Amino acid sequence: MRIVAVCGAGIGTSAILQVNAQRALERLGLEADVSASDLASVSTAAADAQVILTSTELADQVRAAIGRNFAEIVVVQNYFDVDEIAGKLQTSLG
Amino acid sequence: MPLPPLATPAIALQADAADWREAVRAAGNALTVSGATKPEYSERMIGVIEEFGAYVVIAPGLALAHARPGPDVLAEGLSVVTLANPVPFGHPHNDPVSVVLGLAVTSAEEHVASVAELANVFNDEAIIGRIAEAQTPAAVRALLGYEADA
Numbered sequence: 001m002r003i004v005a006v007c008g009a010g011i012g013t014s015a016i017l018q019v020n021a022q023r024a025l026e027r028l029g030l031e032a033d034v035s036a037s038d039l040a041s042v043s044t045a046a047a048d049a050q051v052i053l054t055s056t057e058l059a060d061q062v063r064a065a066i067g068r069n070f071a072e073i074v075v076v077q078n079y080f081d082v083d084e085i086a087g088k089l090q091t092s093l094g
Numbered sequence: 095m096p097l098p099p100l101a102t103p104a105i106a107l108q109a110d111a112a113d114w115r116e117a118v119r120a121a122g123n124a125l126t127v128s129g130a131t132k133p134e135y136s137e138r139m140i141g142v143i144e145e146f147g148a149y150v151v152i153a154p155g156l157a158l159a160h161a162r163p164g165p166d167v168l169a170e171g172l173s174v175v176t177l178a179n180p181v182p183f184g185h186p187h188n189d190p191v192s193v194v195l196g197l198a199v200t201s202a203e204e205h206v207a208s209v210a211e212l213a214n215v216f217n218d219e220a221i222i223g224r225i226a227e228a229q230t231p232a233a234v235r236a237l238l239g240y241e242a243d244a
Contacts, residue, residue, distance in 0.1 A: 008142050008145065009161060011160055011163070011205060012158050012205070013152050015205065015209040015210070017152075018206070019209065023217075039146065054149075055149040056185075056186050058147065061146065061147075077188065080152070080153045080213060080216040080217050081219070
């Protein structure tokens with residue numbers, strides 16, 4: 001399973017989301033390859049991903065960027081809230 | 095892995111900012127004063143938000159201002175600015191912002207581990223309020239888990 005964390009510049013925020021998504025997956029007992037990407041390369045980076053994690057602010061731009069890709073876009077409000085991320089990943093993957 | 099370098103001159107407490115651009119500029123100034131960036135980096139951080147929106151407000155009250163690596167980044171560094179009066183960035187859930195972190199990295203790949211350390215600190219949800227109220231740069235460094243001197 002592949003998960004991609006997306007932010008505008010591909011540094012900083014997506015790295016935090018990547019790290020906390022890995023923590024959330026450990027908590028759920030799930031294994032996945034989590035990578036970080038910027039908006040400009042998300043259509044390639046997420047080509048074989050099941051889930052794209054991003055912020056409320058970027059969700060529409062991610063949706064437009066991935067086009068016909070069928071990955072689910074999961075919106076995270078608080079990037080540091082592992083409970084929130086775990087809950088949303090569980091809903092989306094369960 | 096270590097936290098990103100946070101020099102004491104890169105900590106500005108109770109800064110005055112009339113809007114989010116001034117708040118980001120304060121974080122950029124703090125990076126410049128500490129020697130991590132050239133002044134132009136501030137405008138590039140503002141440009142990221144103008145282009146993509148206020149997604150840099152990644153938790154209630156906290157913005158992580160940053161831009162891609164570039165010639166205006168002299169060394170990896172972090173700055174911390176607390177605002178005397180919180181300002182809205184235009185985020186649907188996490189406004190207003192009282193703490194702005196400025197992050198400068200020299201390579202997109204190599205910063206992930208140090209940012210992960212930063213995530214460790216902020217997984218404690220009370221930390222943002224404590225930083226917002228910190229009275230000294232030393233207190234900020236201690237809250238973030240840095241050694242006493244820099």
